[in-house]
Amino acid sequence: MTLSTTTLLGLLKQQKYEFFSGVPCSNFADLFQQVSLDNDITSVPAASEGSALSFAVGAALAGRRSVVALQNSGLGNIINPLTSLVQVNCIPTLLLISVRGHTDEPEDEPQHRIMGANTHALLDQLAIPWSEFDGTPQGFMATLVKAEEAFQRSISFAVLVRKGQLSAGLGVVIDGEQQVSDYPLSVGSALEIVSETLRPTDLVVSTTGFISRELFRLSDRPENFYMQGSLGHCSAVAAGVALAHPSRRVVALDGDGAVLMHMGVLSTIGYASPRNFLHIVLDNEGYVSTGGQESTSVTSSLEAVAVACGYRAVSRCVTSAELSDAVARGLSTEGPHFLLCKVNQSHSRSLPRVTSHHTPEENKRAFQTALNEQAFHLQAVPAGVAR
Ligand SMILES: Cc1ncc(C[n+]2csc(CCOP(=O)(O)OP(=O)(O)O)c2C)c(N)n1
Ligand SMILES: [Mg+2]
Known part of the structure; x- marks a missing residue:
């Protein structure tokens, strides 16, 4: 009923x-x-x-x-x-x-x-x-x-x-809906720019919901660890990988709702200061994966919080040129970097679910294998040879 x-x-x-x-x-x-x-x-x-x-x-x-x-x-x-x-x-x-x-x-x-x-x-x-x-x-x-x-x-x-027991009377449509907001970049177009700048060996940890699903749609690779649930913990997982593997570049792909949920982690990251870490927040000012409810990022400057928490470099991007420059800088200079990218709320109409292709355990194994294989190859490079 x-x-x-x-x-x-x-x-x-x-x-x-x-x-x-x-x-x-x-x-x-x-x-x-x-x-x-x-x-x-x-x-x-x-x-x-x-x-x-x-x-x-x-x-x-x-x-x-x-x-x-x-x-x-x-x-x-x-x-x-x-x-x-x-x-x-x-x-x-x-x-x-x-x-x-x-x-x-x-x-x-x-x-x-x-x-x-x-x-x-x-x-x-x-x-x-x-x-x-x-x-x-x-x-x-x-x-x-x-x-x-x-x-x-x-x-x-x-x-x-339970699901379906309350009507969606105001016409909210979930799962790949089109919504309009002012920012020029969508999550999908922002992720295309990020993906173009990544090296094959770069590791990515993506947050739960549509961001992981867009990343999966655009560029599924063993170096991606897609978070399922654990909302707000993506950046800590990514920073943990970065601290444990200082020779690898690690990117956290986060959402505004997720960052807000456990914002204290920004202070920990500023303190632990992983040099090889780029934290990208795709800020659509809402909980878009659950229907587009407004988040409080509309009245907060997450990038200012990151500065105050001790990130080494912080940028705010709105256009593709700004994002492209900031990602390139974030991946080539010492971190931790924080990059806030304002995005609109539109998504591709059909977003695949990561879990209909890989179980979480398969994803974990592929990520670990990619990480260890590359670690082996990186170690095998003779000392003094540029990587
Ligand atoms: C502890 C917890 N509370 C609520 C949810 C439901 N939930 C899943 S995705 C999501 C939205 C996250 O918003 P944001 O990080 O801004 O990403 P967006 O969906 O906007 O891309 C929510 C609230 C959850 N998964 N876990
Ligand atoms: Mg959001």
């Missing part, structure tokens, strides 16, 4: 929920859009699920009823404030959790499999009561009554929502 997001929001408002925070999931594309346009609801687009919950706690301390919406992958980011803040202080919240990788959806992406199979068990373990959304207004009302009973005992409540 499918419920319209408008009805769901109406029922929440009837029960006096008036504060909303969360991190998008494609299953909630319409919900995030409607909430952001709703004058009766204060909505905060959080950088991570843990901070979404903490905003909601703040609102609850100030006497506002709050909802936190997240994908079940975000349970990993929420467990610390859920246990040590919400539960310890008895500040109950309503959690709307989109369940990916449910055991009866074996075709879902592999990164969701383990959390999908364990979402119920995790909530049970934490003694958080939950209910599966049935897609009907009556069912949702009954769930809100159960939530109310839990709140009376100062306990949070989770509603588990």
Whole structure:
């Protein structure tokens, strides 16, 4: 059964929920859009699920009823404030959790499999009561009554929502949609420029979502490690490779939403200072892979953060000439480099999924083999010979 997001929001408002925070999931594309346009609801687009919950706690301390919406992958980011803040202080919240990788959806992406199979068990373990959304207004009302009973005992409540159970009433289209924004470069055209400048031996770690899928479409190679899930951790993985292999040039291909989720890593990278590291952020000012919800990069200067965190060189690019120059510089001079490239939100209509061609484990093996083979060849070059 499918419920319209408008009805769901109406029922929440009837029960006096008036504060909303969360991190998008494609299953909630319409919900995030409607909430952001709703004058009766204060909505905060959080950088991570843990901070979404903490905003909601703040609102609850100030006497506002709050909802936190997240994908079940975000349970990993929420467990610390859920246990040590919400539960310890008895500040109950309503959690709307989109369940990916449910055991009866074996075709879902592999990164969701383990959390999908364990979402119920995790909530049970934490003694958080939950209910599966049935897609009907009556069912949702009954769930809100159960939530109310839990709140009376100062306990949070989770509603588990499955793919397709909330309508996309405002016409948000996911998966290869065309959207228009002002910047001249698309992710695809930016990646073409980056790919042209790479040497065959250069290693690339790409972030989860459409950026990895575009890279895969344009230039699949064993030297690419495509992240699946683990949103926000691409640059740390890439910098780890760079620090462990100082003779190799390593590029992180990141997104604005991903960087914002774990921005502290920029400080660590500035501190660890890998010389052979180029961090490229394709900033489309949104969570485009999950429906184009606005990210807070619109009001932040990520490149200024990178300067403050100690990156050796930082550039901001908008045009292809600027990007081409900055990538060439970033790959030929000492890093760590940070390159913020403003891009529009358009993508090719059909973006292949990396996982329909390589399992994550196959991707890992190919990357390691490429890395080790090249390391062997590089070592085999006699001393004093230019590489
Ligand atoms: C912890 C976690 N929360 C939410 C998601 C859902 N998700 C997948 S891709 C994505 C958007 C990432 O945005 P950005 O890094 O800006 O890349 P873009 O999609 O715009 O290219 C989100 C929110 C996730 N995978 N993991
Ligand atoms: Mg983005």
